[in-house]
Amino acid sequence: MNDHEERESVRRPPSKRIADELRQAIESGELTPGAKLPSERDLAAHYGTARNTAREAVRILTDAGLVIAEHGRGAYVRKPQALIRLGNDRYSPKYRDAGLSPFLLECAKQGKTGRFEVLSIERATPPTEVAGRLDVSEKTKSVLRRENVFWADDDPVQRVTTYIPWAIATGTGLLQEEVPHQYGIHGVLEDRGHVMARIREEINARMPRADEARHLRLPPGVPVIDVLHTSVDQKGKAYEVTRFVMRADMSGLLYDVPVE
Amino acid sequence: MNDHEERESVRRPPSKRIADELRQAIESGELTPGAKLPSERDLAAHYGTARNTAREAVRILTDAGLVIAEHGRGAYVRKPQALIRLGNDRYSPKYRDAGLSPFLLECAKQGKTGRFEVLSIERATPPTEVAGRLDVSEKTKSVLRRENVFWADDDPVQRVTTYIPWAIATGTGLLQEEVPHQYGIHGVLEDRGHVMARIREEINARMPRADEARHLRLPPGVPVIDVLHTSVDQKGKAYEVTRFVMRADMSGLLYDVPVE
DNA sequence: GATTGAAACTGGCTCAAGCCAGTTGGTCAA
DNA sequence: TTGACCAACTGGCTTGAGCCAGTTTCAATC
Incomplete structure (x- = not known):
């Protein structure tokens, strides 16, 4: 113009x-x-x-x-549509017992060095599929959103977005202190007794969005694996929604995770 | 013309x-x-x-x-290329103990009726990736090839191609008798003491070939999951190569198979 | 023999025009 | 009210022309 x-x-x-x-x-x-x-x-x-x-x-x-x-x-x-739906399952909490996040443990198993990069932590309005699961109050529609990129050696492998209802994030003092990276917000919540189970609700393969392709350094035409987790307490109330988007060709890091 | x-x-x-x-x-x-x-x-x-x-x-x-x-x-x-490589693993022989093929058992679990359709049983020259694994003699390069389509209720879900060295197929009398469908050639060989382990060597997602799309009734643009199994005896000698090609959106039938 | 440079290829992309075949919505007649 | 039909829209596909930007080849030059 x-x-x-x-x-x-x-x-x-x-x-x-x-x-x-x-x-x-x-x-x-x-x-x-x-x-x-x-x-x-x-x-x-x-x-x-x-x-x-x-x-x-x-x-x-x-x-x-x-x-x-x-x-x-x-x-x-078009309405967003998954290319492949691989299935649903649950996975065990045994990784926390090992003192490592599943990702870091898998990296170690495969002889790689895993690390995190925090892209952003901010207050945001959640996308509809997240709002629906989190049961956020209609008035505020506000969550704490955190975006990370996970690296295995020098390869960006995973992009992780975590959503927590704003009321919980402030109520637990999450914002007042340093969040240990190796556990993530999920781990901090669990320490406070909030999280009992993490449900892997959706596993899809799809084409990446432009920003995802950039962060994961994907060549054109390469699909990503997209996993949506919801963390719930004993009563089934959701406290956290996490979306993992990873290079499909690195997804051994995901699929080698034992299933309960 | x-x-x-x-x-x-x-x-x-x-x-x-x-x-x-x-x-x-x-x-x-x-x-x-x-x-x-x-x-x-x-x-x-x-x-x-x-x-x-x-x-x-x-x-x-x-x-x-x-x-x-x-x-x-x-x-x-173009040289054939996998869109996604999901990983390698082995899977347990416990399904045989249950007296059912993994596919039929999964169908039953999900409340569906599983059945087979035999497309062809014939002598053939194997594709290179199969010949390489089977270690077929250079002179003959001949295998028994069997092609099935597996159905869950009225949906064609899987296409299965099995390759067995011709010498073994004739030597074990496989061709002289009815092969029980619920076990497949794999089961018959196992009965004869040939098969000790089945290695799931490759899991890929890719676009279907034209004939695969036809048999699986796939709409255009839908990818398939492609799994290559090799069956080996104690000494690691390969007796059978099996390729499963299945609708990606039905792959719960595959991925819900427990991993050893 | 090594270097240079032009010619002859290749695909990438656009233009302006046209015809075909589906869909939609209205008009008009039964 | 119902149905048939038509006009005005939509995308699907083709034509034949042209310019651009890469690659390859080969002959002329150094």
Whole structure:
């Protein structure tokens, strides 16, 4: 649009530029799932390109699974969908007994050095699937969100996002003190008697989002394994939701974890 | 090309028809991995279409992962590559003790009815990865190959291909008698004292081949889980190689199998 | 013999136009 | 009210042209 942008992306072909803008609109929530995209002819007119070019942009999004095109009707933003659902299970708490997180223990078993990098700790509004599990109060809809990247030697292997209801995070004084990395927030909560079981609710393989691909240094076209954990107490009340996103080719670190 | 074909595929667009022919050439082995495809301009001239149409055909194969296009060099048949490698492990022989194959037992657990359909039993030359494991004699390179489709209720879930060295298949009289379906060739060999351990050597997720998609009734774009087993005796000599290809969304039937 | 450089290839991407085939919503007649 | 039909939309696919940017090859030059 302006000089500045053109200089930076001078070689970005128009089809990809249009796709970028549409993708941005989708990922930012401006275009919600189910929303209809402008028709190919409208896109072409709006961006001043041939219809073929606009069509190519839509195709890029279709290939990426963000959009579904219906002959005669239009193109629509797709509801998120897993490529593979591998199954559900529970896993044992024996790793805590060993004094290590499962990830670090697996790294050690495989002769690698595991470490954490904290990307952010902040107050946030949880995504719907997390809010639903956590039963966050409708008024506040507020959680403590922490994002980590886990490394095995020099490879970024896992991205971990943890969500805890804001009331619990403040009520337990989680924010007032240093959180030991090797246990994570999960471990601190457990020390306070909050967590009794951790349920591995969903295991999926899917294509990574742009930021995930960046953090995990993924080449294009490589899928990730996506695991959603919920931590519950004896009464089944959820205190924590954790999402692991990991390089599929490193998932031995995940799947070698013994099943209860 | 001729009247007959045109009547049958009158509505198949040229781009897809070209893609079909190239795919056929690749899957039949006429174009081996690494082979160079004709250039887009040559394809267009050969089929009497615009270059864009030939280009679209190549793109279809690129999207399907069969071909890789290199700017300035050409398009080449890709070497088969796994999308995801999940890991290696061994699994226990306890299912035989239960008198059921793992598949049937899992079906029962999940309240489904499991059954087999035999597609073929024949003498064949094994693919290289199987020949390598089986250590088949260089001269004959001959195995007994059996192909099954496994059903859970009315869903085709698994396709199973079993390879046994021809000498063993004949030596044990496997061909002279009815092979009990619930055990498979593996079970018959075990009865004869041949099989001591079954090693799950590779677990991959990948896109299905055309025939696999057909047998498993897979919609386009859905990946499969691909597991390669090798059965060995005490001395580590391989007697059988089995390949399981299953719907990824039914793989609970596989992954719920306890690990030793 | 080594280096350079141009020509002849390759795929990447776009344009402007057109026809086909589905979907949708309205109009008009029964 | 119901049904048939048509017009205006949608995406699917093709054409034939052109320019760009990589790679390869080979002949001319150093």
